[in-house]
Amino acid sequence: MKVWWLMLAMAVGPVSAEDWPLPDWQAATSATDWQAVDSYAFPKRNALERSGVRSDALLIIRDGRILYERYAAPTSASTAHLTWSVSKSVLATVLGVAQAEGRFKLQDAAARFFPPMQAHPDVRLVDLLHWASGLDWQEDYEYAPLKSSVVAMLYTRGRNDMAAYTAARSIAEKPGTRFLYSSGDSNVLAAALRGMLDSAAYADYPWQALFTPLGIHSAVWERDGSGTFVGSSYLYLSARDLARIGLLMQREGRWADRQLLPARWVAFNRTLFSQAQAIPGEANPGGHWWLNQPLKGSAAPWPDAPTDTFAALGHWGQALYVLPTQKLVIVRYADDRDGSYSHNELLKRVLATLAKEGA
Structure with a gap:
């Protein structure tokens, strides 16, 4: 299987107190051995059975800089990948801007x-x-x-x-x-x-409210027969562009010197909705985002990840993970079909790998 991949080891540009992808992501200086993550996320694919873990992209960002980036053909860094239900959480982010505007x-x-x-x-x-x-x-x-x-x-x-x-x-x-x-x-x-919104404003609103301010250029959002965005399912983004939304959320709705999304809205997204039943391994609902917070009487869904971890999740293994305490944003695109992929296992391996830095 031909794979495009990049292990990023050299910093690009001067280190600042706070890094932003302006205009593009910079790479962090790192000599990290990512073998444990590679072996889980990118095993040899069985093309005929379409079974097992089948990552298309994995992007790991810490404190605004890329630590790791790898793609499996035909996906590349420029591919606007179908996000499936990650679209829901992006829709919620667009709505956060609309709420800040008093709509x-x-x-x-x-x-x-x-x-x-x-x-x-x-x-x-x-x-x-x-x-x-x-x-x-x-x-x-x-x-x-x-x-x-x-x-x-x-x-x-x-x-x-x-x-x-x-x-x-x-x-x-x-x-x-x-x-x-x-x-x-x-x-x-x-x-x-x-x-x-005014009828003429709707078609461009996700771009005006969110994508353009974040420097997102790959977005394609399909609409249904009535012209309404399919907010549940049909947003396409490159991994690097989806990571911009993750960084916005990791930094409480702030983008550079602008509070694009109200911090109170991010807090709502991250507040557990308690009227749910815990399912082992499944994240719990917040405000149209998914949380690693435990429901009363239950363990955290992903026991090897911090409880403040939250995520946007989609069909067939699409995921945007945000780990605020660790200042991590992780994007995974995939073609999983058989349920063998584990959110907890990937997060566990990423965190264990990073814990070895400087040992």
Whole structure:
């Protein structure tokens, strides 16, 4: 298997008190041996069975500088990779900018901005951000396609207006009382964002609010038949550009000398929604981001990672991890199909490798 990879060992430019990718990422000085990470993240692929851990990209950034970067063909540093449900957390970040502009409050009813939700007047934006709308939903993909709400929304009867398809679902639980992961909730949020803006402003808003200020140039965000961004699933970004969002979150919403995202919004993203049931190995929900904080009576989902670790996660192994105390941002793109990949194992190996520095 041909692999493009880069072990970065030489610093580029002078070291400052705080590094930013302006205009591009710089490399940290490092003589770190990454073999333990390589052997886990990039084993030999079985092309026929499509089994095992199948990383397309792995990018590790500490304190604003690249420590490690590797790609597996055909993915490269310039590839805008499908992020799948990482899109949800990026949507939440765009919404944070909109909230700072005074466009909505968390307690607002979704119906204020998206009229089809008038059938469910008690569903608030905060409920959607917690995946707790109470709408009946089945998130299974290839394992139960005939019963899957998300498959119908993305590919069949819901594809022309995904938020309207979701809004037409019946209520199964009282809104705000139970976590039920739903790509439909995310697409209602994308439609609500549209309702907050002048019609001419929506198409460019993610770029104006987030991508352009961060220096992101690779972004492609597909829209459904109604013109609403598929906030649940269809954002494409290069690994280096996704890492910019991770650095923004690691630094409490600050980008260079600008507070682009309110610190209180980042705190909301990182606040545990307790109305969930712990699943071993699975992160717990925050405000449309995923947390390593334990639910009451349960262990941390990723026991070898700090409990303040949080992440944006997507289908088939896409991940953006943020480890604030360690000042780490990690991007992983992948083509995992069989569930063998472990978030905890990768984070454990990265942290163990870095712990050896200077030993």
